Amino acid sequence: MRETGYKGILLEQNKEPLLSRGIRELERLPVQEAFFSEERPDPAQLNASRLQNIAYEAQIIDESDGVQLWKKLAKASRDGALAIVVDALDDEPYISSQLCIALWMDDELEDAITIVKDALGIERAVVEIYRNLTDIDIRIPSKIGNYRVRRVGGTYPAELRVRKNESKLLIIGACALIHLYRAVTRCRIQTTAFVSVAGDCIANPANYEIPLDCTVAQVLSASGLIAPPKRIVTGGSMTGIGVTDPTSVRVRPATRGILAFAEQFDDLGFSCIGCGRCVDVCPQGLSPYFVHKLLRAHRRGTARRAAEGCNCCGACSYVCPAKLDLSHRIYEVAADGRRGGEET
């Protein structure tokens, strides 16, 4: 019997109200356009270095991993990437800005892929979209223009499972591609981010194009609140960062979502009963139960070894019936172990 098979969890996606409309702008937060140059390049004449230059000038940052796009392009042309993978996975609930682009801005996305493909001389390109059983009613096209859409099914987290050898792939987020398209066709600098604004406090949940550097509080009030939020999150619902002061946190190029929930997690005073669900779901085949026990007994050394390989997907905390804060602590220990490993 395999103990480390890929497991993960099936999550309710909650993407529906966001995906039924396209990307919109908030009236109270108008988009200010800015341009880095007057002369527009001819998309057909681009080569790799010119494209990198444009990406650099337009200050585009890839939202899927927070890396500057020109660096990724440079690396791909240096390594001779075999294929372009357009990241429109959106495997976390609520977050759907990439998917929304793939569904509603498919012409621009297609042109953007063509531009990158021609400029870098890469043969193949594929768009990856995640879907699972809970949102069957979302219609995902089998092709975007000429490019194949690869549907990734199964459980959360999907990203790990589909990316086996990253070194020969050029993975670009869908939002970054749109920004690149705008930069190439209109010399526009990235001044916005595509953000999913959702949660049960939001009056109009949708994917918005939001100017960079506005605060989370501005975004929330502009999109309308129906209840005072108890928890605000920037980023994904599974891996995002909890916001303590919404007036000081600003929208960044890599911000994927702003979520506001009315419900507060109470400490129910439960202790671990060893149900083993965290072990059942861990995609890395770890035993969060074991690590938790070790950590509580202050055996950090052994815990470090037992936690190696944690990627902080949050699945264990999600399923835990005792509502323990597992993933955070385990990731901390695992990161600690990695640092220790590098030093020796």
Next chain:
Amino acid sequence: MNDLSAVFSALAAGIILQNVVLARAFFSEDPNRFSRTYRGTLRLGLITAAVAVLATVFAVALRQLFAQALLWAPARWAAYFCCVAVSFLLLRPLFARLLNGRHGVSDKGLLYAAFNGAVYGIVLLSMANYTSPLLAIVYALGCSIGLTAAQLLIHAGSERISLSAVPRPFAGLPILLIYIGILSLAIYGLVGHQLPT
């Protein structure tokens, strides 16, 4: 066939009954102090077994030789004890080479583990329960195997206990006693024999 089954039943009785039921397995307040790894515990168990079996062999020989002697009855306990001591001294160099310093087993730990009441008890019981020399030795072997198994279980238990939030008055020895108590209750119920006292 009958002899064979007698041998096996002696072995089984030795393994199960005399050890965990009587919790012969823990002979000091802290089994953990002898060895802190499973491999070390296993090795110590094997050493104990070797000493016990060898001592039983000596004891059987002594009994065969002197059973008719006048002073045998009062002196037999001391004689059996000498058997244990002699076999321990004989086997000691071997053990010292086998695990000296490794697995966290100290010289004193070796002494306490391989030469103790448990081994002496095995010899005494196999002498008391079986008149046939072969059966007595097989019984001692069974006892030693059971002892090793029990030591492993208790090591596992104490490790598991050390990872859980035991209330402070119970931490350490008391909770281990309760653990052993419930374990011996379970094995007693499983086997369900009348206890020899």
Next chain:
Amino acid sequence: MILNPQSPPHIRTRETNATLMGDTIISLLPLYAMATYFYGGRALLLGLTGLLTALISDMACTMIAGRVPNLRDFSAAVTGLILPLLMPASIRYSIVIVAVIFAIVVAKQPFGGVGENIFNPAAAGMAFAIVCWPAEVFTYPAPFEKIPIKLAADTAIRTATSPAQALALGGLPNQTPLDLLMGNVPGPMGTTNILVLLTCLLYLTVRRTVHGRATLAFLAGGAAVAVLFPRAGGLAALYELMSGMLLFAAIYMLNDPVTSPKRSAPMLLYSAMTGVLSIMFRHLGRYEESVIFALLVMNSTVWLLDLWGERVARRERRKAHGAQTDPGLPQETGVHVGDPEE
């Protein structure tokens, strides 16, 4: 507006410990209904006794330990409800009370309370009751015998031989397998209704409170022994599996989340071994029922099984993505939790 800091994930399942335990309690209710149907109101009263004793003693122990009792924690209630179901309906109340107190005060709380106990509390309490009062615990009233609420010294209760007793005596039970399926046989008051038990198992499996495969492995292990060494011809194996508290224990006590291994392979091994031991010592042991003791013995090996599971998983993990792991650590040290270097 300043909010409390939260660490990810920001969504959680609705299920809590209370849901898990609540599911178990819900699935125990039909068993009480059947017991009441067969033996009258005394069955319910016994259950109530167990429940109250468990709650009170658990709360008292928690308070003595200096913690605040958690009212959402139903685990003591589960223990208190399971124990009376394992006993005959004619049992004295004092035995139930002593067994429950033993379960909570000895087997659960000294180890640290909820989630820390090594032995299943209900099994420990039952084991204690069996060892102390084997005659009372193994004397079963005949079904549909209406037992008075308060037992007087001269109350005569029609007793009958349970299938497990018949098997222990070397014969076949004089009930048909259909009787056993319907629960129309003498026995512990909650454990005879095989059909109801199977329905409860289905419910709990669907709610993912128990692993159905563990129960199946248990039954497979037991069946293997029963078929290989039948005590009495033909249908004996079937009777073995359907008699006594075997199935009940396989559902409610084997799957106790606290005291069972966490990974699937150790879990299956644990279940199968418990099955083998419980049938084997029905043959060899003194008591007609040994599943309780087999379970307790196997409970003590759970930590070893868990360590073994971790070791296997770790090896597989390293094989799967060898590049990510750091080479500085020897493989062997992963297992020994009590390493001196700590």
Next chain:
Amino acid sequence: MLGLGLPFAVIASTTLKRGALMSALCCACALVGFFLARLLGRHVSDTLRVLLVSLGAVCAVGGIVQSGVFSRVLIDGLGAYVPLAAANMILVSIAVDRQEQPFSAALRGVCFSCIGFTLAMCLLSVIRELLSLHTIWDRPVQFSAVPISGAALPCFGFILLGFFAAFGRTLGRAHLRILIRRTLRAKREEKEEGIG
């Protein structure tokens, strides 16, 4: 509360009589072993000393049994546990581990260990006898509850001993806390006086 973890004594002491006998034997062995260890002094190696001390204790037990101080029936009832009371590591460690101390202090230590052990054993065996047989020192006692026959089993002895040890520890800690508080208060008063 030293020497609580003595499995043989726990198993054997199911009634008060047996408990008393076991503790008497153990105490005698500990004293004999102690004097023997003192006598041997530094002349022999550690291992040999342990062996010789145990052997001496076994001989002592044999002598006591032969001398007929205790009733034959009781001794036979205890069976193999009688010599085991002499040859176990706890008694040996009580006897041997006080080599460094001066003689009188060491003797006092050994005596206190013996008294503590005897008390614990007697308490344990009284409770077990009362619960299992409803008797104390073989005399029946009126006791309304049901007899718990399991109390005579070794497992119950261990569990009871575990609770004893926990209780003893709690008492000890409470005592310590009171001592500390008293000392602190005394110090504070001293300081205040000094200031005044």
